[in-house]
Amino acid sequence: MAEAEKFMGSDNVEDILTKIENKSLKIESLIKPYKPIEAIKTALEGYPPQDEQCKFANWIGVRKALMAIKDVVGILRSLNPQYYDILMKYVYRGLSTGDRTTCDQCLKIHEKLTEKAGFGCILRSLADTVNTI
Structure with missing residues (x-):
């Protein structure tokens, strides 16, 4: 997760927003040929x-990826468990x-993610107040 260090390493909001925009463009380029994983x-x-502006910009890209998921079980099977809590x-x-x-899609993901990762995933994501999204 070197990308986290890139975001954290810069204090300039404009630089961070540029990196988030690039990340969002990469997500879009992966969604088009249907590479959801x-x-x-x-x-x-x-x-x-x-910074709230950066969080919102990042959420836009994440939402695009979440909404592109058609096979939730397949995605979770292919996804490394290290991503479960942040998901x-x-x-x-x-x-x-x-x-x-958005809520309908998130409820589908929530159900399957809870089945796969257990209730601990819910607790860890709610209890983590340091890494807020």
Whole structure:
């Protein structure tokens, strides 16, 4: 997760937003040929800094990757367990939007992710107050 270090290493919001925009473009380029595993891995790499503008910009890219998932079970089977907790954090972020389409997709992911990763994944994602998204 070297991307996290890139985000954290820069204090300039404009530099961080540029990196997030590049990441978002990469996610889009992976979604078009339907490479959902690569898109979701790219989306989940690196936490943005605590700046709300950066968090929101990062969420836009992650949401694109989440909404492109058609086979949730297949994605989770292919995804490294190190990503489960952060994925759960983004699922809760999606549920908090109130957007019906986003919430429906996030509920599907939540169900399958809980089956795969267990209830500990939920607890860890809610209890982690340092790495907020």
